[in-house]
Amino acid sequence: MALVTAKAFISAMSAIGAGIAMVAMIGVGIGIGYNSGKTVEATARQPEAGGSLLKTMLVGVALTETAGIFALIISIILLFANPFL
């Protein structure tokens, strides 16, 4: 009976952890969708403000994205530069 080595076990758990970390993207998706939807609404109501609305939206999207990027960095670290191994 082959025993699971400690290293293999840690690798597998790190991979699962990396997957779980990316759950944060749910919130990012909801946030960006809400942001873009509201921008579309505002542009439909006042089309001449479209340019400045687009700029504001891009800044807001980038700020929303930050949370997801943190999760992504954590999962990349877990996958490629694992501190536990």
Next chain:
Amino acid sequence: MQLGPRVIFSVGNVYVTETVCFAFIISLLILLFCWRSVRNLQTVPHGCQAVAEWLVDLIYNWTEGAMGKENLKFAPYIGTLACFLGLGSMLGLLDLRPITADLNTTVPLALVTFILIHGNGNRVHGAGGYAKKLGSPYAFMFPLNCISDAVFPVTLACRLFGNIFAGMVVMSLTYNGLANLSAKLGSSIPFFQIFIPLPLNFFFDMFEPILQTFVFCMLTMVFTANAMSGDEG
């Protein structure tokens, strides 16, 4: 798979990586472009001069829109930042490592932004006035404002780094996967790499760098103008 930048050469304990070399090459290219565009100025511009005038006009209009007419002296810094970050992040198009996919590039730039914000706030309001501005609208907001100001450069650096780095990882995974797929079909030429990654290239190597450059410059301008503005809060 190697994630960090390759070390080109090292002098004792000082490592010179790809990032530093590409940053110097890009600075030289920008310098060369500037030198060519002002070498022989004409009333009716063409060639390099026309491009340079369009760029300068764009940056000045943008700065004026974001910071107001009285803060136009920040436009040269914003323009330098935009050119450097934009070109540096698009290096993935040439199959090179983008210089912003390295925290050693983004953290110093974020620190420059941090110093710009608080240095200008102190200069305009004076130390006491700036502390009062941080403590507005209520005095108990002072520590909260300090925390959010301290976190700002961290998120600024991590946003740029994370976006470009993730793009780089996704692109290299795509290219490796397509090469493996064509090797499975018994071909020594990775023919799947020909047109399939083009939309990904467009998104991660062109759209994402432009967007992140825009966001970095925009946040720098908005927060600096906010720190210098007279109204409380």
